[in-house]
Structures are given as structure tokens and as C-alpha cells.
Amino acid sequence: MIEIKDVRKTFGILAVLKGINLDVNKGELLCLIGASGSGKSTLLQCINGLEPIQGGEIIVDGISVHDPKTNINMLRRKLGIVFQQYNAFPHLTALENVALAPRVVAKRGRKEALALAQKHLDHVGLGNKADSLPSQMSGGQQQRLAIARALAMEPSYMLFDEVTSALDPELVGEVLETMRLLKSEGMTMVVVTHDINFARESADRVAFLHQGEVCEIGTAEEVIDNPQKEQTQKFLRREKRKPLEVA
Amino acid sequence: MNGYQFYWSIVWDSLPLLLAGAWVTVQITLLAFIIGTLIAMPMAVARQHGEGWAYRFSTCWVELSRNTPAVFQLYVFYFGLGAFHINISSYAAVLISVSFNNAGYMTEIFRGGLSAIPRQQLPAARSLGMTGAQSFIHVIFPQMFKVIFLAYVTQGIWGMLNTSLGMLVGLPELSGATQYAQSNSFRTFEFFLVTALIYYLIAKALQFSAQLAFRLVYRS
Numbered sequence: 001m002i003e004i005k006d007v008r009k010t011f012g013i014l015a016v017l018k019g020i021n022l023d024v025n026k027g028e029l030l031c032l033i034g035a036s037g038s039g040k041s042t043l044l045q046c047i048n049g050l051e052p053i054q055g056g057e058i059i060v061d062g063i064s065v066h067d068p069k070t071n072i073n074m075l076r077r078k079l080g081i082v083f084q085q086y087n088a089f090p091h092l093t094a095l096e097n098v099a100l101a102p103r104v105v106a107k108r109g110r111k112e113a114l115a116l117a118q119k120h121l122d123h124v125g126l127g128n129k130a131d132s133l134p135s136q137m138s139g140g141q142q143q144r145l146a147i148a149r150a151l152a153m154e155p156s157y158m159l160f161d162e163v164t165s166a167l168d169p170e171l172v173g174e175v176l177e178t179m180r181l182l183k184s185e186g187m188t189m190v191v192v193t194h195d196i197n198f199a200r201e202s203a204d205r206v207a208f209l210h211q212g213e214v215c216e217i218g219t220a221e222e223v224i225d226n227p228q229k230e231q232t233q234k235f236l237r238r239e240k241r242k243p244l245e246v247a
Numbered sequence: 248m249n250g251y252q253f254y255w256s257i258v259w260d261s262l263p264l265l266l267a268g269a270w271v272t273v274q275i276t277l278l279a280f281i282i283g284t285l286i287a288m289p290m291a292v293a294r295q296h297g298e299g300w301a302y303r304f305s306t307c308w309v310e311l312s313r314n315t316p317a318v319f320q321l322y323v324f325y326f327g328l329g330a331f332h333i334n335i336s337s338y339a340a341v342l343i344s345v346s347f348n349n350a351g352y353m354t355e356i357f358r359g360g361l362s363a364i365p366r367q368q369l370p371a372a373r374s375l376g377m378t379g380a381q382s383f384i385h386v387i388f389p390q391m392f393k394v395i396f397l398a399y400v401t402q403g404i405w406g407m408l409n410t411s412l413g414m415l416v417g418l419p420e421l422s423g424a425t426q427y428a429q430s431n432s433f434r435t436f437e438f439f440l441v442t443a444l445i446y447y448l449i450a451k452a453l454q455f456s457a458q459l460a461f462r463l464v465y466r467s
Contacts, residue, residue: 087371101375
């Protein structure tokens with residue numbers, strides 16, 4: 001379980017998160033929606049300690065993320081994250097991309113790590129791309145590679161940071177399909193997205209962030225189809241007026 | 248025509264001496280290349296990071312090594328340390344000063360390479376649980392070396408040419424050995440023509456082996 005307690009985050013004088021309270025339960029898919037600058041991506045980066053926080057606390061399975069005594073590298077093995085810009089390692093083949101962390105971080109043998117990597121590539125449908133370099137793969141394939149790379153550390157949670165926003169429209173489907181697969185296998189997921197349709201179909205709960213605060217949270221039906229707060233209604237009306245944007 | 252007569256046979260007789268000198272040159276070149284690289288990698292990261300004592304330390308190093316003559320740097324390590332009764336051999340002095348010079352230039356070459364790597368690569372590596380050092384060793388540096396390869400090899404060759412300063416502190420590297428050999432006959436021109444050719448061949452050998460290594464590592 002991830003417990004987010006009164007988390008505050010500032011960049012200089014700019015307050016990005018103004019006291020966020022949120023729990024992520026085991027096995028659920030929580031979608032974070034909101035306008036650009038509402039703090040949803042920043043919150044995700046805080047959860048695995050890539051960003052420091054200025055107040056509050058984030059607790060993952062009883063371990064405080066930002067406590068200086070926490071072994072953050074150990075904790076990150078529980079928290080896979082996938083970024084908007086894929087961030088494949090360009091000098092390594094797909095197989096090596098996935099095998100790197102198991103070998104270096106989890107100290108598995110080379111053969112074992114490569115076998116594990118092949119298993120995870122197969123899982124996301126890239127089994128035949130093992131020897132390709134990222135530059136030889138489409139955006140959608142690179143994004144699935146990033147998912148496989150995170151899964152190879154066998155995390156308990158997966159964080160997705162607008163993973164379809166940089167993709168061509170025709171490549172979005174294969175990535176969403178992979179995410180649905182993970183959900184069906186019971187993975188706990190926090191998904192930052194602009195894709196309201198994905199949130200409606202797949203999320204167990206949806207949180208709408210507005211100016212650094214959780215404005216509204218509930219099931220997809222409650223928040224997306226029957227929003228109570230004015231800001232939520234406004235945001236969803238704007239999103240619906242952008243039918244071509246798949247991000 | 249002023250009728251200059253070349254006497255190559257004198258050079259030929261001294262060839263074993265020159266080749267022994269060339270071997271010293273190759274040793275110092277390779278060692279200074281490796282030492283310079285190992286020092287420059289953390290210094291480039293510190294320079295890129297842009298604050299703290301490590302940044303100030305590496306900035307001082309870069310400023311001194313780039314903005315003073317290499318011969319001055321050699322004299323500091325040889326005569327300068329000697330003035331404080333720290334006596335090191337001429338071999339050690341040349342090795343240290345060329346390594347010092349290499350490290351300063353390589354730091355800036357590496358820093359240029361680091362800034363060409365997308366910012367998100369480091370958080371992507373860290374997010375998998377890698378430590379900072381692991382991220383640099385397995386993810387950042389391999390990409391950096393690909394970017395800076397040509398400038399890096401050029402610096403290695405430049406370091407090789409700098410070892411010729413060993414002549415000034417009595418080290419029988421290639422130039423020192425040549426200087427000694429020609430002093431019997433004063434056939435300076437012939438001797439240094441041959442020496443220049445040997446330098447050229449060493450430089451080419453360095454370049455080819457670096458290219459070979461590049462192809463093996465990067466499979467391209």
C-alpha cells in the first residue's frame with residue numbers, strides 16, 4: 001500500500017503540491033487526471049523518490065520514501081516507473097535494456113538475467129525484438145520495452161507518467177493494451193493520464209488534481225461521469241472538446 | 248641546390264636506441280591516457296553538476312592544465328617538487344605531468360559529451376534501483392564515449408606528442424633518445440626526420456586500435 005500524507009512540494013517559490021492526501025490500495029488501478037501543471041506528474045516522481053518533498057510523508061509498504069535512513073535504491077525495486085519519453089538506453093539492445101537492472105542491481109547471473117529479460121519481452125509482445133536497438137523500434141515498441149524493463153525488477157507497484165502522450169495516435173493502442181494486461185494480472189498501478197477514456201474503462205478509482213490539491217476522488221463513474229466539483233466539470237468539458245487529442 | 252648530403256646510415260646504426268625510446272613513449276602515452284581518463288570521468292560529472300567542493304576542485308584543475316604551457320607543468324612536477332626535496336624520476340615526472348594535462352582536457356571533452364545525453368537517462372537508470380555510480384558506469388558513460396570518441400582519441404595523440412617534453416628533463420623517450428643519438432654526429436635533420444616518422448606511425452597505430460575498440464564495443 002502507498003500512503004501519501006499531506007505532501008508538499010515546491011520549486012523555488014512555486015508551490016506544486018499543496019498538501020496531497022491519497023492512498024493507493026494493493027491491486028487497484030488509480031488514475032490521476034488534471035490539467036497540465038496540476039502536479040500529477042510531480043507527485044508520481046515523488047512517490048519513487050526521484051523528486052524530494054518539502055513537507056508530509058510518502059509511505060510504501062510501511063517504509064518512508066524520503067526518510068534519509070531509507071535505502072532508496074532498495075525501495076525503488078518495488079516501484080517500477082515508465083516515463084513519457086520512453087528513455088530506453090540507446091546503446092543497448094532491447095534484451096540488454098531489460099537485463100541490465102536485474103544483473104547490476106539484483107545481482108543475478110548474466111544467463112539468468114538474459115532469460116528473465118526474454119521472458120518479460122515476450123510478456124509485452126516484443127519477444128522477436130530482443131536483438132534490436134531502440135533506434136530500430138517504433139515509439140510504441142520502445143514504450144513497451146520501458147514497461148518490460150521496469151517489470152524485470154519484479155516491482156509491487158507500477159507508476160505510469162503520461163506514457164502515451166508522446167506517441168503517434170496509431171501506436172497508443174498497443175501500449176494501453178499492455179497496461180490492461182498488467183491490470184488483469186493484478187498489478188497495483190498509478191497512472192497519470194490525459195486519456196479520459198482509458199481512465200473511464202480501466203481505473204478502479206480516479207483522482208482529479210487541481211492546482212496541487214486533490215480536488216475530487218472516487219470511482220470512474222463518480223468522478224468522470226458525475227463530477228461534483230465545479231473545477232472537475234470544467235476540466236472534463238474542456239477535455240471532451242478535444243476529441244482528436246489522444247494524449 | 249646547396250648540396251646538402253643526407254647520411255642515413257648514421258641514423259640506421261642508432262635505430263635500436265630510437266626504438267627503445269619509442270617504447271618508453273608508448274608506455275607513458277598509454278598510462279597517461281588511462282590515468283587521465285580515470286581522473287577526468289568523475290571530474291566531468293562534478294563540472295556538469297556545477298556546485299560544491301568537487302566542482303571547485305575540478306574547475307581549478309581544468310583552469311591550470313589548459314591555460315599554462317605543458318612544459319611549465321612538467322617543470323613544476325620535476326624541478327618544482329625537487330625544490331621541496333621531493334625528488335621523483337624523470338619518467339614519473341613526465342607521466343604525472345602528461346596525465347595531469349590529459350585529465351584537464353579530457354574533463355572538458357567529457358563534459359561536452361555528458362551535456363549531449365538526454366537528461367532523462369539518469370532518472371531512468373536511478374528509477375530501476377541503480378546507485379549513482381552504477382548509473383554512470385552502465386548507462387551514462389557508455390553513451391558519452393560514443394559521442395566524444397573523435398575528440399577523445401585526438402587528445403590521446405596530443406598526450407603522446409606531449410611526452411616529447413621528456414627530452415628536457417633527461418628522459419630517453421623517443422625525442423630524448425634522438426637528441427642523445429644525434430649529439431655525436433650532429434646529423435640533427437636526418438635523426439629528427441626519422442623520429443617524426445616514428446611519431447606518426449605511433450599516432451596511426453593508436454588511432455587504428457581506438458577505432459577497432461570502438462567497433463567492437465559499439466557494434467557499428
